[in-house]
Amino acid sequence: MSAEWAMVIGLEVHCELKTTTKLFCGCPNMFGDEPNTNVCPNCLGLPGSLPVLNQRAVELAMAIGTALHCEIRPSTFHRKNYFYPDQAKDYQISQYDEPINVDGHLDLPDGFRVGIERAHMEEDTGKTTHSGASGRIHGSDYSLVDYNRSGVPLVEIVSCPDMRTADQARAYVTELRAILVASGASDGKMEEGSMRVDANVSVRRSADDPFGTRCEIKNLNSVRSLGRAIEYEADRQIALIEAGERVVQQTRHWDEGAGITQALRSKEDAYDYRYFLEPDLVPLVPDAEWIRAVADTLGMMPAERRARIVDLLDEAGGATDSALLQVATVVDLGLDDLVVEAVAGGVGSALALARTANEAATDAEAARALDSKSYVELLTLEASGSLSATQAKAVLAELFVQGGGDPAAIAREKGFEAMSEDSLAAMVAEAVVAHPDEWSRYCDGDDKLAGFFTGLVMKATKGQANGKAVASELRRRRG
Amino acid sequence: MSAPRPALETATLVRAGEESAVDVLEHHLAAIEAGEESIHAFNLVTADQARHQARAVDASVAAGRDPGPLAGVPVALKDNLCTRGVPTTCSSRILEGWLPPYDATVVTRLAAAGALMIGKTNMDEFAMGSSTESSAFGATRNPHDTSRVPGGSSGGSAAAVAAGFAPLALGSDTGGSIRQPAALCGVVGMKPTYGTVSRYGLVAFASSLDQIGPFATSVADAALLFDVIGGHDPLDSTSLNRPTPRVLSVLDDGVDGMTVGVLTEFLDGAAPDVVARVRQAAEALAAAGARVEEVSVPEVTLGLSAYYLIAPGEASSNLARYDGVRYGVRVDAEDTVAMNTATRSQGFGAEVKRRIMLGTYVLSAGYMDAYYNQALRVRTRIIDGFALAYARCDVLLGPTAPTTAFALGAKVDDPLTMYLSDVCTIPSNLAGHPAISVPFGSGDDGLPIGVQLLGPALSEGTLLQVAAVVEATAPALAPPGISSGEAA
Numbered sequence: 001m002s003a004e005w006a007m008v009i010g011l012e013v014h015c016e017l018k019t020t021t022k023l024f025c026g027c028p029n030m031f032g033d034e035p036n037t038n039v040c041p042n043c044l045g046l047p048g049s050l051p052v053l054n055q056r057a058v059e060l061a062m063a064i065g066t067a068l069h070c071e072i073r074p075s076t077f078h079r080k081n082y083f084y085p086d087q088a089k090d091y092q093i094s095q096y097d098e099p100i101n102v103d104g105h106l107d108l109p110d111g112f113r114v115g116i117e118r119a120h121m122e123e124d125t126g127k128t129t130h131s132g133a134s135g136r137i138h139g140s141d142y143s144l145v146d147y148n149r150s151g152v153p154l155v156e157i158v159s160c161p162d163m164r165t166a167d168q169a170r171a172y173v174t175e176l177r178a179i180l181v182a183s184g185a186s187d188g189k190m191e192e193g194s195m196r197v198d199a200n201v202s203v204r205r206s207a208d209d210p211f212g213t214r215c216e217i218k219n220l221n222s223v224r225s226l227g228r229a230i231e232y233e234a235d236r237q238i239a240l241i242e243a244g245e246r247v248v249q250q251t252r253h254w255d256e257g258a259g260i261t262q263a264l265r266s267k268e269d270a271y272d273y274r275y276f277l278e279p280d281l282v283p284l285v286p287d288a289e290w291i292r293a294v295a296d297t298l299g300m301m302p303a304e305r306r307a308r309i310v311d312l313l314d315e316a317g318g319a320t321d322s323a324l325l326q327v328a329t330v331v332d333l334g335l336d337d338l339v340v341e342a343v344a345g346g347v348g349s350a351l352a353l354a355r356t357a358n359e360a361a362t363d364a365e366a367a368r369a370l371d372s373k374s375y376v377e378l379l380t381l382e383a384s385g386s387l388s389a390t391q392a393k394a395v396l397a398e399l400f401v402q403g404g405g406d407p408a409a410i411a412r413e414k415g416f417e418a419m420s421e422d423s424l425a426a427m428v429a430e431a432v433v434a435h436p437d438e439w440s441r442y443c444d445g446d447d448k449l450a451g452f453f454t455g456l457v458m459k460a461t462k463g464q465a466n467g468k469a470v471a472s473e474l475r476r477r478r479g
Numbered sequence: 480m481s482a483p484r485p486a487l488e489t490a491t492l493v494r495a496g497e498e499s500a501v502d503v504l505e506h507h508l509a510a511i512e513a514g515e516e517s518i519h520a521f522n523l524v525t526a527d528q529a530r531h532q533a534r535a536v537d538a539s540v541a542a543g544r545d546p547g548p549l550a551g552v553p554v555a556l557k558d559n560l561c562t563r564g565v566p567t568t569c570s571s572r573i574l575e576g577w578l579p580p581y582d583a584t585v586v587t588r589l590a591a592a593g594a595l596m597i598g599k600t601n602m603d604e605f606a607m608g609s610s611t612e613s614s615a616f617g618a619t620r621n622p623h624d625t626s627r628v629p630g631g632s633s634g635g636s637a638a639a640v641a642a643g644f645a646p647l648a649l650g651s652d653t654g655g656s657i658r659q660p661a662a663l664c665g666v667v668g669m670k671p672t673y674g675t676v677s678r679y680g681l682v683a684f685a686s687s688l689d690q691i692g693p694f695a696t697s698v699a700d701a702a703l704l705f706d707v708i709g710g711h712d713p714l715d716s717t718s719l720n721r722p723t724p725r726v727l728s729v730l731d732d733g734v735d736g737m738t739v740g741v742l743t744e745f746l747d748g749a750a751p752d753v754v755a756r757v758r759q760a761a762e763a764l765a766a767a768g769a770r771v772e773e774v775s776v777p778e779v780t781l782g783l784s785a786y787y788l789i790a791p792g793e794a795s796s797n798l799a800r801y802d803g804v805r806y807g808v809r810v811d812a813e814d815t816v817a818m819n820t821a822t823r824s825q826g827f828g829a830e831v832k833r834r835i836m837l838g839t840y841v842l843s844a845g846y847m848d849a850y851y852n853q854a855l856r857v858r859t860r861i862i863d864g865f866a867l868a869y870a871r872c873d874v875l876l877g878p879t880a881p882t883t884a885f886a887l888g889a890k891v892d893d894p895l896t897m898y899l900s901d902v903c904t905i906p907s908n909l910a911g912h913p914a915i916s917v918p919f920g921s922g923d924d925g926l927p928i929g930v931q932l933l934g935p936a937l938s939e940g941t942l943l944q945v946a947a948v949v950e951a952t953a954p955a956l957a958p959p960g961i962s963s964g965e966a967a
Contacts, residue, residue, distance in 0.1 A: 041579075041580060041581050044805060045800045046579065046580070046581075046805075046806065047567070047569070047574070047577075047683075047800070048559075048560075048561040048567075048579065048581075048583060048679070048681055048682045048683070049679075049680075050678060050679050050714060050716065051716065052713065052714060052715075052716050053716065079796050081795075081796050081799060083799065083802060083816075083819055085802070088800065088805070089800045090799030090800050090802055091796050091799060143815065145804070272843055272844045274795075274839065274842035274844075274847075276792060276796070276842055276847075276851065279685075279686035279687035279717075279793060280683075280686050280716060280717065281716050281717075282717060
C-alpha cells in the first residue's frame with residue numbers, strides 16, 4: 001500500500017457458544033456428527049414449533065460482554081427474514097436494535113484500544129453443500145443441507161472501525177479469540193467455523209479525511225487469510241480510486257486459492273430483511289444479581305495473565321522478545337498457572353517458562369490436568385542438577401502418561417538415580433583410569449579433553465549423566 | 480334432534496363406569512356418518528385412533544383408575560393443531576403429505592384428561608378467513624342452514640359441535656376465528672387471555688394474536704375444556720407462568736353487583752336483529768342483578784385496520800418456511816429460487832397469497848414505520864381504551880358478529896366485506912384479552928345470533944360466570960336440522 005493512503009478496518013466476528021444444547025431447543029450443540037441427527041421440530045422449523053431461550057447461552061453471552069467491558073442491558077430478539085434452504089424457518093432469530101452487550105472495548109497486546117460497538121446473540125443456520133464445480137448454489141446440480149448447526153447459539157461481536165492496519169486486525173482477532181476461550185464462551189476453532197470473521201475495509205488519502213466507501217469481505221477462515229484479504233482489498237480500492245473510478249459498496253468473497261476478493265452482491269441488491277420483533281419470545285431482562293454472578297465466575301483475561309508472567313520475568317530481567325512469545329504460548333494454552341506455581345516453589349522464572357512453553361506445551365491437555373505439585377517438584381530436581389534436561393523431559397513425558405505421580409520415584413525407576421554424586425564420581429574415575437595419557441594432558445592444562453571425558457561418561461550412562469556435573473567432577477579431581 | 484348431552488355429564492357417566500367410552504364414541508361416529516356429507520366439518524375423521532383411546536379409557540375405568548375429567552368425551556381438533564403421525568394440513572395444499580412428529584401441548588393435555596380425538600376439522604387456509612371457504616378442501620356448511628357459511632376460520636370445529644358430531648372442539652382465534660363461527664353456528668366459543676393456553680404445536684398464523692380456545696354446546700362445558708387445556712407450558716415462551724383463572728367453581732355465582740358495559744361502538748354497523756338481541760341480553764343481565772350502562776371505547780374502531788397490518792406482517796414471516804425444502808409439497812424447478820416460487824405459487828390459495836403480499840409490503844424498508852409500527856401504536860391505544868372501560872365495568876357486552884350466517888359465496892370476491900365480519904372480535908386479540916360468544920336466540924332469518932362478553936386479561940372466571948347467566952336467559956334456538964334454507 002502506498003504511503004499516503006490510510007486504511008480503516010472494522011471486524012464482525014461470529015462466535016459459536018460452547019453450550020451443551022442449541023439456542024432455542026434441547027438438541028445437542030455438537031460439531032462433526034452425522035448430518036441431520038441433532039435436530040428436532042424446533043431447529044427444523046416445523047410448523048407449530050416455538051423457540052425457548054437457552055439460559056446457559058445467555059450467561060455465556062453476558063460473560064463475553066463482561067470480558068469486553070460492555071454494558072449488559074435489557075434486550076429483545078427480532079426476526080431477520082430471508083429465503084435460503086439452510087435456514088429452517090426462512091427467518092433467523094437475532095438481536096437487532098436492542099442487543100444484550102453494547103459499548104465495550106478490547107486492548108491489543110501493544111496497548112492499542114479497539115472499541116466494541118455491540119456483541120449480540122443470534123442463532124446459526126444449517127450448512128449447505130452444493131455439488132458441482134462451482135461449490136456455490138448457482139450452477140450446482142443439487143445441494144445437501146445439514147441442519148445440525150441450525151439453531152446453534154452465536155454471539156456476533158462488532159468492533160468499531162478503529163483498526164488502521166492489517167496487523168492490528170490480526171492482533172484483534174488473535175486477542176479476541178484468546179478472550180473467548182478464556183471466558184469459557186467458545187473453543188475458538190476458526191478451522192471448524194466456530195469462529196468466523198467478516199472484515200469491513202475502506203481507504204482514504206489521509207487519516208484526517210472522512211471514511212471512504214467500505215466493502216465487506218466474507219469467507220475469512222484464518223488469521224492469515226484475514227491479513228491477506230485486507231491488504232488485497234485495500235490495494236484494490238486504492239487502484240480503483242487512483243484510476244479515477246469509485247469504490248462501490250459491496251459484499252465480497254475472499255478466494256483463498258486465487259488470493260483475491262470477488263463481488264458477491266452490491267448495496268442495491270442487498271436483502272430487505274424486514275426485521276420485526278420476534279413475537280414468540282419475550283424481552284430478556286437480566287437483573288443485576290445475575291449479571292454479577294456471571295462476572296464472578298469469569299477468570300482472569302489473557303492480558304492480565306500475560307502481565308502476571310511478564311512480571312515474574314522482569315524480576316529476573318528476562319523479558320526478551322522470545323520470552324514474550326513463550327508467555328503468549330503458555331497463556332494461550334492455559335498453562336500459565338504452572339509457571340506461576342513453579343516460580344513460587346523456587347524454580348527460576350526462565351527455566352519455568354521455557355519448560356512450560358516448550359515441553360509442557362507439547363501436550364497441553366495433559367499438562368493442564370497435571371497436579372502442579374508434581375510439575376514443580378520435577379523442575380526443582382532439574383534446577384538442582386539432580387536431573388539433566390534430557391532426564392527431566394523423560395520424567396515429564398512419564399508424568400503425562402501416568403496422569404501425575406512422584407517425579408523422584410519415576411526418576412529412580414528409570415535408573416536416573418544412578419547419577420547421584422557418588423556414582424558420578426565413580427564413573428569419572430573409571431574413565432580416567434582407562435585413559436591415563438589423556439588424563440595427564442588434561443592435568444597439564446588441555447581443557448579440550450574435558451569434552452572427551454564427558455563424552456565417555458555420557459556414552460557409558462546412555463546420555464543420562466548431567467554434563468555440568470561431569471565437568472565439575474573433572475575439575476574437582478584435577479584439583 | 481334432541482338437545483345435546485353436556486360433556487360434563489358424559490364424562491361423569493364414563494368415569495363412574497355407567498356408560499362406556501366406546502359407546503359414546505360410536506354414537507358420535509354414527510352422527511358423523513349421517514351428517515358429514517352435507518356439512519363437511521372434517522378434513523379427517525380419526526375413528527380408529529379415537530376407538531383405541533376409548534378402549535383405553537374403558538380399561539382404565541374397569542381397572543379402577545380415573546381416566547380424567549374428559550373421560551370418554553370426543554373432541555374435534557382444528558386442523559392447525561399438530562397431531563403426531565396424523566395429517567395436519569391447515570386446509571392447505573402446501574402441507575400435503577406432512578405428518579407432524581409431535582403433538583401440540585393441548586393435544587397432549589386432552590389425551591391425559593381422557594378425551595377422544597375424533598378428527599381434524601376444516602378451516603380457512605392457515606386460519607385466514609371468516610367463512611371456511613378459503614379451505615383448499617372445500618367449504619364447510621352451517622348445520623343450521625347448509626346454504627350458509629359456518630363462519631371462520633374455525634368453521635369446521637363450530638359446525639362439528641353444532642351438528643352433534645362432537646360435544647367439544649378446539650379452535651384458534653387470531654381475530655375472531657373461534658367466536659365468530661361459534662356465533663354463526665349457535666354454540667359457545669371462547670378466546671382465552673393471550674398466554675393462558677400454550678401455542679406449542681399450533682401452526683402459527685399471527686403469533687402475537689393466535690390463541691387456542693374451546694367450542695362447546697354450553698358455558699359449563701367450555702369452562703371444563705378451558706380448565707383442561709390451560710396452564711403454563713415451558714415449551715411456549717409466551718405462556719403465562721401463573722395459575723390459570725378458576726372457572727368451574729364460579730359458574731353459578733351470578734351477576735349480582737357486577738357492572739356490565741354495553742359497548743356502543745360494536746352496535747354501530749351491526750344488523751338490527753343482532754342489535755336487538757344484544758339489548759335483550761343486557762336487559763336479562765340487569766334483571767339478574769347487574770348494573771348495565773352504555774360504554775364507549777372509541778379506539779376499538781381502529782382495530783380492524785391495525786389488525787390487517789399486524790396479522791399479515793407476522794403471517795408473511797410465519798409462512799415463509801413453506802418453501803418446499805423440508806416438508807409438504809415441492810414443485811420441482813430448475814433451481815432453488817424457482818422451486819421455492821413454484822411451490823408457493825401452487826401450494827398456497829389466493830387469500831393466503833394476498834395476506835403474504837400485504838404483510839411483506841408493510842414490513843418493507845421505508846414502509847414499516849408508516850404501517851406496521853403505526854399499527855403497533857394503535858394496539859397500545861386500544862389496550863389503554865379498554866383499561867378505562869374496565870376501570871368502571873367488570874365486563875363489556877356486544878355482538879360477536881355484525882350479522883347472522885351469510886350465504887356461501889356471498890363475500891368470497893369481496894375481501895374487505897369479508898374482513899368486516901371480524902370487526903367486533905379483533906379488538907380483544909389486539910389487547911390480548913379474553914372474550915366469549917354465547918348463543919342468544921336467532922335473527923330475522925331464524926339463524927343463530929351470538930352475544931359477546933369481553934373482559935380484561937385473566938378475567939375468564941368472571942366472563943364465564945356472566946356467560947352462564949346469559950345462557951340461562953337466552954331465547955330458545957331451534958336445533959340444527961341440517962337442511963338447506965333454500966330447499967326448505
